[in-house]
Amino acid sequence: MTKPIIYVFTGASGAGRKTLARKASHLMGWARVPSCTTRLPRIPHQPDGDYRYLALEQFTDWENEGRFVQTALIDGNKYGILREDLEQALNGEKDVCVVLNREGAEALKRLYGDRAVRIFIYTDKRTVQERLESKGFGYEVIESYLNRYSDEVTYRKACEHVFENVDVDKTAAHIRETLSRR
Numbered sequence: 001m002t003k004p005i006i007y008v009f010t011g012a013s014g015a016g017r018k019t020l021a022r023k024a025s026h027l028m029g030w031a032r033v034p035s036c037t038t039r040l041p042r043i044p045h046q047p048d049g050d051y052r053y054l055a056l057e058q059f060t061d062w063e064n065e066g067r068f069v070q071t072a073l074i075d076g077n078k079y080g081i082l083r084e085d086l087e088q089a090l091n092g093e094k095d096v097c098v099v100l101n102r103e104g105a106e107a108l109k110r111l112y113g114d115r116a117v118r119i120f121i122y123t124d125k126r127t128v129q130e131r132l133e134s135k136g137f138g139y140e141v142i143e144s145y146l147n148r149y150s151d152e153v154t155y156r157k158a159c160e161h162v163f164e165n166v167d168v169d170k171t172a173a174h175i176r177e178t179l180s181r182r
């Protein structure tokens, strides 16, 4: 039996990576492995399944115990995928899906080589801004996403696949068609 693949959704924040990771996982039967974060949920007290939300103390303890595959510090918040979460998913029969910035995508590629397939989700900067504004995201979140845009968008050349996210359902179907041919 072939070993499960790790599909790494990456690209600029706000491009639709989490949305497409959810949809594509549903279509393709992938196991999603959420990162842990010390960032607060965007909508308090409403579970969203995108992250495991941790207190800073808990995150730091686990970090000191070496339990994360890799970690990142972004806008004062910590992010990391627990080794045990990823390994447990990889020991199952399903392929696996994660959502990471370029630093995280690069780390997984280094660690897992051909088993890590990077899916770069592209949306132009103005559309990102318009979508976030229309969804009622706060000014600070939009500013922070747009500030990181240029840095993230240049990573597309390194990725195995690039999909422009115009219509979510069409993009998810395109991802399915492309990866089914692998």
Ligand SMILES: Nc1nc2c(ncn2[C@@H]2O[C@H](COP(=O)(O)OP(=O)(O)O)[C@@H](O)[C@H]2O)c(=O)[nH]1
Pocket: 012, 013, 014, 018, 035, 036, 039, 070, 071, 072, 074, 079, 080, 081, 099, 100, 101, 103, 104, 105, 144
């Ligand atoms: N390197 C790394 N990046 C991560 C990890 N988990 C999430 N990220 C990325 O870190 C960034 C977090 O920024 P944030 O503003 O919270 O983005 P959001 O979660 O998409 O709203 C996003 O680009 C995430 O995809 C992780 O474990 N490692």
Ligand SMILES: Nc1ncnc2c1ncn2[C@@H]1O[C@H](COP(=O)(O)OP(=O)(O)O)[C@@H](O)[C@H]1O
Pocket: 012, 013, 014, 015, 016, 017, 018, 019, 020, 099, 131, 132, 135, 165, 166, 167, 168
């Ligand atoms: N194709 C699309 N058309 C309109 N809105 C979209 C589209 N894709 C994603 N969105 C919306 O844009 C916002 C950011 O998407 P999200 O998946 O959280 O992005 P990311 O994970 O890349 O930061 C969400 O409110 C999401 O519903």
